[in-house]
Structures are given as C-alpha cells and as structure tokens.
Amino acid sequence: MEAKLIERLEAAVARLESLSAGGISARGLPDGVDEVSSDPSILAFDDLMAQYAARVSAAAEKIGGQVLDVTKLVLEAFSVQKKLLIEIKQTQKPDMAGLVEFLKPLNEVILKVNAMTEGRRSDFFNHLKSAGDSLSALAWIAYTGKDCGMSMPIAHVEESWQMAEFYNNKVLVEYRNKDQIHVEWAKALKELYLPGLRDYVKSHYPLGPVWSASGKKASSALSKAPPPGAPAPPPPPPASLFSSEPSQPSSSNPKQGMSAVFQEISSGNVSVGLKKVTADMKTKNRTDRTGVVSASGKETHSSSPSFSKAGPPKLELQMGRKWAVENQIGRKNLVIDDCDAKQSVYIYGCKDSVLQIQGKVNNITIDKCTKMGVVFKDVVAACEVVNCNGVEVQCQGSAPTISVDNTSGCQLYLSKDSLGTSITTAKSSEINVLVPTGPDGDWLSLILHIRNIS
Numbered sequence: 001m002e003a004k005l006i007e008r009l010e011a012a013v014a015r016l017e018s019l020s021a022g023g024i025s026a027r028g029l030p031d032g033v034d035e036v037s038s039d040p041s042i043l044a045f046d047d048l049m050a051q052y053a054a055r056v057s058a059a060a061e062k063i064g065g066q067v068l069d070v071t072k073l074v075l076e077a078f079s080v081q082k083k084l085l086i087e088i089k090q091t092q093k094p095d096m097a098g099l100v101e102f103l104k105p106l107n108e109v110i111l112k113v114n115a116m117t118e119g120r121r122s123d124f125f126n127h128l129k130s131a132g133d134s135l136s137a138l139a140w141i142a143y144t145g146k147d148c149g150m151s152m153p154i155a156h157v158e159e160s161w162q163m164a165e166f167y168n169n170k171v172l173v174e175y176r177n178k179d180q181i182h183v184e185w186a187k188a189l190k191e192l193y194l195p196g197l198r199d200y201v202k203s204h205y206p207l208g209p210v211w212s213a214s215g216k217k218a219s220s221a222l223s224k225a226p227p228p229g230a231p232a233p234p235p236p237p238p239a240s241l242f243s244s245e246p247s248q249p250s251s252s253n254p255k256q257g258m259s260a261v262f263q264e265i266s267s268g269n270v271s272v273g274l275k276k277v278t279a280d281m282k283t284k285n286r287t288d289r290t291g292v293v294s295a296s297g298k299e300t301h302s303s304s305p306s307f308s309k310a311g312p313p314k315l316e317l318q319m320g321r322k323w324a325v326e327n328q329i330g331r332k333n334l335v336i337d338d339c340d341a342k343q344s345v346y347i348y349g350c351k352d353s354v355l356q357i358q359g360k361v362n363n364i365t366i367d368k369c370t371k372m373g374v375v376f377k378d379v380v381a382a383c384e385v386v387n388c389n390g391v392e393v394q395c396q397g398s399a400p401t402i403s404v405d406n407t408s409g410c411q412l413y414l415s416k417d418s419l420g421t422s423i424t425t426a427k428s429s430e431i432n433v434l435v436p437t438g439p440d441g442d443w444l445s446l447i448l449h450i451r452n453i454s
Helices: 002-021 040-063 065-088 096-102 104-116 125-142 153-175 180-204 218-222 257-261 279-285
Strands: 314-318 322-326 334-336 344-348 351-367 370-386 389-395 401-405 408-413 422-426 429-436 443-446
Touching: 040 065, 040 180, 065 104, 065 125, 065 180, 096 104, 104 125, 125 153, 125 180, 153 180, 153 351, 322 334, 344 370
Parallel strands: 322 344, 334 351, 344 351, 351 370, 370 389, 370 401, 389 408, 401 422, 408 429
Antiparallel strands: 314 322, 429 443
C-alpha cells in the first residue's frame, strides 16, 4: 500500500514539474491558451453558444440563402469574441489605440454583416438588419470604465438589442402567418442576446473585461506569427467600428435651406415662416400638433442638458457606425453634420426637441419620442418612426421608404425629390403628408392612399 502511495505521489510531482516547465506560473495560473480555455468564464461562453446559438443556426439552415449567410457571420463574431476573451486573460490592458487594434478581428466580421445590408434592398432586409444591428452588443468587450463613453456592459447589451429588435419584430409580423421557421429564427436570435449574452456578461463581466496585470502587451499579443498551416490574417477594414477618438459635430456653418423657413417647434404658431397657408392645413395649429421642425443653432456639449428619467442625454457616434441621440428634452438645436452614407441614426426617448441631420445617412430610426422634429437631407434605406407621439419629419432630399409604426400623430414634409417615397404605416393614426406646391414654399396637405400593414 505504501509503495503504491509513493508511486502516485512521485507521478503527481513529475506532472507538476512538467506543467511548470510548460508555462504554469508560481501562483498556479495558466499562461497557455489551452489552460485559459478551461477558465469558468470561457466554459460558460461555450455553454452560451451551445444553448442559444445552436437554435439560431438550426433555423437558418432550414431557411438558407442570405439568412443562413448572415447567421454564419453572427456565429463567427461570437467565436471571435471568445478568442478575444481568451486573449484578454493573457494580455495587459492597452491604451485606446491599442484597444482598437486588439478588437480589429471582431470589427472585421461586423463590417461583413453590415455590408450585406447595403445596396439594393433584399427580400430578407429585416433579417439582415436585425442580425447586423444586434452585433453591436458584442462591443461590451470594449468597456474600459465609466469615462470611456459607453454604457456599462449589461446595459450596453440591452440597449444594442433594442435597436435590432425593431427589425426583428418586423420579421415576426411578416412571417407569423406565413412561415414559422422565420419566426423561430427571429425568436432564437433574440434569445441569443436576451437572456443569453446579457446573463453571461452579468455573471462573469458586469464591470467589463478583466485584463492580465502581468501578461503580454496588446501589440505583441496580436503580432504573434500564425501557426504553420493557419490562414493569413484578413486585410484591415476600411473603417473601424471602435473609434479611438471621441466624435462630435465638427461644422459650425450656419443653417441654410428649408430649416431657415421654420420657427421654434414649440411656438404654437406654425404659420410663421410659411406662405399662403390655406384653411384646410390648419390642423397643425392645434395645441397638440406643432409646426414643422426648426434648427436655428448648433448643440454644444458645454450647455447644461435636461436629464430624462430614462437616463442622461446622448448625442454621439458609436463604433463609427451609429449616431445615438437619446433622452434629449427641450433641445431645438441638435445637429449631426459629420456623417456619411454608411452610418445610421438612432433617436430614442427624446421630447420637445429638434434634430437636423446634414448629409446622407443609411437609415434613420425615431423610437419612443414625443413632440420630436427631425430634418434630414437624404437617406439610403429608410426613415422609420416607431412608438412615437406627435412627431414631425421633414425630408429635404430623397428617401426610398418612410415607415410609421405604432405612432399617434405624425406629420411628414416631403421635398420635390422625395415625392416618389413609399410610405407604410402600421397601427398608427393622425398621419399627415405635406408636399411643396410652388417656388414660394407653399405646402399642400395630401390625402394619400398609404399602405397600412396593421
């Protein structure tokens, strides 16, 4: 018996010595990827994929086509995030520029998904947008502290899904009586984030990722040569979703064009600045319906904001792709002027405010706003109004589609270039469409045959 015990002890000592020679620190912490992969947080991520991602993948396999392609990219993004979490446990916390470089593999996958939503509108556009917008939730890994400009990881995951849920709900509505496989896909995608990713972050990284205090520097960790036979790293993306510099409107040019015609949205007299307003247009003079939007001055970060109960006001570019305008109250001079056709604008929880978007953007969503005015020039995909009350939207250029969903009171001002816009409504009331009738800025209120999908 004693001989066997001695043999077992000697074998254990020999194993410990071999592990120490292979990279185990004096504290017993693993230094190699294989050992880190057995960390409880990494194993929990595997459980997340097995429990939730498998359902999304199974539904996508039955649908095929673009839905399967975008689902594969979603799962690839989660796989990249797992690799980054393993790398974080072996890497010292980098500076902001180093963090952008560190997160580049995740950024590249997200850019691939976003590219699928650009160009000609696909029959599965809502699937693609839902999947693409949802991937911003994975950016929780970039949280570095309360001063980094992001919401805390749990809140970030929830807020990111709110943006994706608009399109996810469209999939549910469109296919609920047509094809249950699409419904299953949409439900499984939501569960991947809520409760899946949210609960994972809550359990393991509520305050953000924990970097190694004595590991490699981020630059050296990323510059390691790939193992023999591994594919070459992909080329750098055209633009990073994780910007190392804070973004803010940069132009100080005075406002021109149609916005100069209109006065304060809360003035109560919308005829100011308009000519030859006929009696049948007086509905917008009601106290609960204000005039067309105004943008008389530019919003600056130095002014003292009005706080919403839902949270502090935001006007910022997130990950280089999405402008977030949130919880703005009583602001008549909000401006976004440094934008491009690949960026989207998400306006949420604003009240009695006016936003002017100077430039072409990909998509505009106005969500849960009251007495909000939005002026924009051109939009590539669509302008969407959802869950709002008493909003006014003016298109100065072109917009292929304007959709109004679950909204009470919406005035749409179209330019001559946007007269061919497709307008779709669902579960909405009191929608007025006004178009210009002459060079003097006259407006005509039209009774249109608007497609209602409710």
